[in-house]
Amino acid sequence: MEQLTWTGSLGAVLNPMLLVVALALAVSAIATIILSFFSAPVTLQANPDGTVTAKGGIAGLAGLALRVSILALLLVLLGYILGGMIMTYGDAGIIGAIAKRLTPVWIALALTFLLSIWFKKHLGLYGKLFESTVGMIGFALVMFWVYSGIFGGPLGMIATHDPLTALSGLKNKLPGVPVPGAPENGLFPHYLLGGDNLARDVFSRVIAGAWIVIQIAPLATLFAFMVGITLGLPAGYYGGKVDTILSFLANLILAFPVILLFYLLVTPEIVDTGIPSYMALVLFVFPLVFGFVLINSRYRTQPAKRSALVLGIVGFLGWLYIALISQSGTIFDFLPTWLDPITLPSGILVVFVSVVFVNSPTSFRIVRGLAMELRTRDYVAAAQTRGETAWYVMLWEILPNARGPLIVDFCLRIGYTTILLGTLGFFGLGLPLESPDWGSTINAGRQLLSIYPHPALPPAFALLTLVLGLNLLADGLREESLKD
């Protein structure tokens, strides 16, 4: 096997096209921005015969050129992907080979978009997302990494090599390097994005890192939101002493520089004392409390139904809670293995707890602010007059009406959690040293950055695109939810 080039024979056709299109895009983008200062805006003029004419020539023309060149760029990029998928392995270079490896992701993405656009009228806010370009781009970026994580992690369809195994002779080798003796040993013939400083495959590590992020970031954000909602609703609804005390605690945590907190919480010494386990004990109880109060306040007047539901929900959540905090190697290790469905790799619990802890006060403040604003509404007064309990009003009147901003913030916060996870990895805190998560890989790659930039750049771009996607998604959601 020989070294792969970036685009292979596909490049002969598509590379010049890409260059032309990119140039056109840059020129038209700059032109539109500059022209927007000077020329008149595009207006419609009604003609006597009932037609309309667009006025404002040159700026409109530049805008049209911009749209056309964006479309052309997308087509060229699609050409790279489709070409790589169709052509035989190796002919379309590294990009083609990666596109081929990612085939399940492309199919899943296409299906998701087709179905969602087809049924968008029936899908509520999610369907509305497909009316905003920004939202769609963000959603596509996010789902790309979600599918890459799922297909690459548990299903093992994407990664070309084991992310932890080093192959001799491939240390710091450039992208597209052939693996010596690959066909005989049943290995994948190339390191598509090169080897890192321990001769592991960069591409497989990035894919494995996606799975780590996809597992931890949304779940940690969800836990933080549970804490935020369970404490923020009463703080905002009642005000007074409850609010003062809880806000003081939240501000206390917020005044801590995050990195200092990580350095204090995520050290082996602190783990030995069991403090993270105690924190897990406190932080993870909030979903349980939330579930209980949610059901209890709703079915308070129907005791039979209430008891059954509460028993079911609390039993199930309680079991998960106990399984989550009972981990081997920590101070809580009491649940027999046959009852314990959740076993976390070492270090993950600490990372998870600290990320939830850091995120909770911010979500508390948001929920509190929303509750303060919404408690003066008429429907709240109506519910109070009906004699509903305070928790009913908070969870079934205020919370559903606060969902718009909360969903938007949830997306943003997943992005922020991803950044935090990267920070932890970057400082080598918590996660095992050889862990393929993006932060650790960037950290490992930065030592030789000025000589071999290729091991650090792919995880950096991966993290950037995922967070960017989440931000764009949040932006799109905000825009669409404001339109109601």
Next chain:
Amino acid sequence: MLRFLIRRIGTMLLTALCLTFIVFFLTNLAPNLEKIAKSEAGARISDEEVTSWLEKNGYAQPVLLRYGEWLGVWPGWTRDEGGSVTGRCIPIGSDPTLAPTFCGVLQGDWGQSTVFKRPVIESVWRGLALTGKLMFWVMVVMVPGALIVGVLAGMREGSRLDRSLSTASIISTATPEYVSGVVFIAVFTSSAVGLRWFNGSATSAMDDATFNNFTLPVMTVALYGMGYIARMTRASMTEVMTAQYIRTARLKGVAFPNIVLKHALRNALIAPFTVIMLQFPWLLNGVVIVETLFNYKGFGWTLVEAAGNNDIELLLGVSVVSVFVVLITQLISDIGYVYLNPRIRIS
């Protein structure tokens, strides 16, 4: 106003007290103390020896008492061992009778750093001075840049300029320092790309900051905060631009640049002021990352060294300073907000 100020400062001091106690507690947990005993008295000492070493050096007292000693509100411990008196406030080899009763942070005695083998306060000041230099340039780049971008984007909501600038700000908020720093180093300093415009390490910038060695660290920190401030400025600018008095000015026939500069700008800058002040804790984060990445031995680097080497006194000193920086900027932002916005009257 005065009552508000007093209450605010009172809360701040309480917060500082709580936070320093938390840091003190977390850095003085049993495993940390054991580690420090082993690093000071030898790695192979037995458990009994560890206990006796801790007792001899005043680490065995209750944590609250030791916090009081460290703070300087409780008399430092002394120990009389057959005539030779040792104690917290008695430097080795000096006369015990001359030693002060209290020696803590409040008295200016911040302890001795075990990593750098010099007083904590020296390391902290040195780090602060260097980080101050970095922060100054970050502010010089970030604040005007962000405000200009935000005002330009917000003055005509929905225009192409707005769209492109908003997208740029979103991209910048989605790029944490360790990503942009790595990309900058790879693109501008590596032999693989071949541009080699800047210096990939800022160690030389500590004594002599030049365009060559300081641009990348400054840009890396500035970029992440810039997008956020720009978005806030844009939001506040668009809100102001829809206000009645702006419409009146337009109807009177005031030229658009004049409306933006003379009528809208002042009101639009109230909100970003708060945001800029509240950015400090985040900037502190960025500073730690950037100083580690570019090997610039400032405050953030000191924090990493102290935490990585279990240097309790230094870590405490660094924490106290960073907590105070955060709290004081919060205070300034609160007061500034009231001061800038005459609509808010505090009784």
